[in-house]
Amino acid sequence: MISLNINQKTYQVDVSPDMPLLWVIRDIVGLTGTKYGCGVAQCGACVVHMNGEAARSCVTKVSRAEGQAIVTIEGLSQNNDHPLQTAWNEISVPQCGYCHSGQLMSAAVLLRENPNPTDDDIDAAMAGNICRCGTYPRIRQAIHLAAEMQRKGIKNKN
């Protein structure tokens, strides 16, 4: 049995210790917001937070996640109102939407560490996340907007 703390809830899972966290979250715990895109740390679809850091769950063995604080997209905010989620909605960022769990989780770490990122900062922080639909221009725009909302203390524009 491995004990996992995901979105502040404890789960006991009976899996092989080298199963990647991604598949444990999706198939065993049953949270499907975290996505599979490549399985080899190339696309960022599977990004979750581990103790506040962005981690690619497809290459993170579940044994390494034991006892760590894990946050998935489902836990990014209570009411879909993280400044990034609000900005994503404001700018209609997603197209198919499949990559955006990972995009948001990567962006959330950026925004926490750098409340006022430049375009270059965004490029550096987000280059690990592929979007096949090509929503990159809007991701950039929305991160700037979220940063602005965060600075001004606006929680939800609507």
Added chain:
Amino acid sequence: MDTNTLSRRKFLKSTGLTGAALFLGCYFPASAREAKILNAAQPETTEIELNAWILIDTSGKVTLLSHRAEMGQGVYQSLPQIIAEELEVNLNEVNIIFAKGDNKKYGNQVTGGSSSVRGSYKNLLKLGATAREMLIEAAAKKWNVANEECYAEAGHVIHKPSGKKFHYGELVVDASKLEAPKNIKLKARSEYKIIGKPLHRQDTPLKTNGTAIFGLDKRVPNMLYAAVERNPRLRGVVKSFDDSAALKIPGVKKVFKVRMGVFSTYREGVAVVADNTWAAIQGKKALKIEWDDSGFEHLSTDEIYKRQQEDLKTKEGLSFRKVGDPDSIIQQAAKKIDVVYQTPYQSHSCMEPLNCVAHWQGDKLEIWGPIQAPDWVQDYISKEMNLPRENVIVNLTFLGGGFGRKAFMDYPHEASVISKEIGAPVQVVWTREDDATQGPYRPGISYRCEGVVANGEISAFKVRMAGQNNGHWMGGKKDIANRSATEGFLKPYFDSMKNISVADVPFETPIPTMWWRSVYASTNGFAYESFMDELAIAAGKDPLELRREYLKDERLHRQIDKLEEVSGWKNRKKNEGFGVAITECFGTPVGQVVKVSKQKDGKIKIDKVWAVVDCGWYVNPDTIKAQVEGSIVMALGAATIHEITFKDGMTEQRNFYNYRMPRINDIPPIEVHIMENDADAGGVGEPGLPAFAPALTNAVYDLTGKRIRKLPFSLATV
């Protein structure tokens, strides 16, 4: 005639809605050219097949049934926006649900050809307006006043003189007893309050908190997971396999051989069923399979392009269209341009790898998945698995990208075969490697372009393409030209050039191919519009001016003017490279200008892209801009970063480490403009793609004098 009828009861059952409601449908009487609207609550309507439906319940909620899938293109947003306009309700009152696969009920359901809006908007406008008029009439009757004294607004009917109002929900029962009025007058564009506005997409909240259910997220009770090792040479068969190591992996339950249809042929593989995805993938890796794939071991793309270009030396191919006599002009010319363009095979590589859930239940099969063509899936599987059509139920999930790949039936068929074998519901997951190596792909194509310029005019223009023809391999006639050679090419060129010919030199290989976003336009556009640039230079003309001269069409001229204006084409400076290209597909011409410059390290940088889109009547300008931005990003990857190659009969690219994708730092600023006019709606999801590559390479030529004739090329080493 099939009497597969749609009763109100059946509709309510399929939607999960209950109770009294106003229910309108639209249908095509055999003799009519336009759709008719009818009140589907009336008993005599039960025999009629309906194409688009809305339902308003007693709470005033509106439900719209979409027969197109949502794969990112925004039907989730644009179809409700159309209904809400004429119906006079707020957008958040309109729910959209996705129809199950059934072409008997909905007609062609393929989400492709950029058709979601342009195929249905006229009917939806009519449906909304008809419902509104019926609600007004019901209210007027209740108040005992004339219809003309009443109007509709924000989900209410209001009696103008008195200010009295009814909520729609209070009127639906009465309205459902009325006959649907004919000859409804639709609003003029200038009266629109919702259509034409950049409203937020309704599906965004679902896609920012992990609640949107994509195919891979579908779960059904007692579902198992499967991964399949398929023949790496695509057409070979399984000779034997050793599953002893696979079966030792905890969670692995069963291993067996599968065979699934890929259009006219079959593909073989070995399936590993397990109680979670990871175990299935581990089991697949542990298999030892001996393939019989003789005959395919020498297949290579190098060889393919070489053969294509040999063919183009001698074969004239299937003529699509010929005007005048370009051949003799070319033969007699002292000076001619005779060049070959080459475009690569490409994978769709949707972010969501292929997957499908199937549940075989003996006499019935239920499928859930990211599917672009549910009706094709239903047809195909009922034939392959010997089930009556109505016993194959195809449910749609959100699609994590489609781009043409998810209109294929192989992966639902495979899931069905596996579910039948194990007698349990199963989700078949394709790994990224499976997705990248198995195809089908956009075909690699060679073009031979010959032309003569005399006195500043194009006196002969001849293009032949050699590549796999999707139409042929899907069972179309092989001895006549289909549209493959002209997709993307602007028709007015055929009127303005006195000697022009376009032909397809069909070419076959065992590589499975399929539509890839914007289909042939995605490669034709590069050949035609680069060649046009070469001709302009030879004629000593400004490339944009040359297009104006040869595209004698007022609407196109306005678009060219706009492109010239927004891009600052006339004021371009010495050390800047500017390139232009204009293509048309799915009813929408798009012009693009790309600006490039050289960086200190010698690399080419794309400074900016301007796109001007003329899609006629449109719903949501923001959705259009998003689609064009996305198309340009996808085109940028295909032009400068990735390609699929074959060696020794196998795909060389396996995952994003060697089928690299554009990333956020590769993306230049993109500015999209939409032309305003009332012409019929054109497509939006694909037409933004083809013009980018030639506009870029034309810009590179403008800057460096180097002509790029083969894609992809590297911006770093031009």
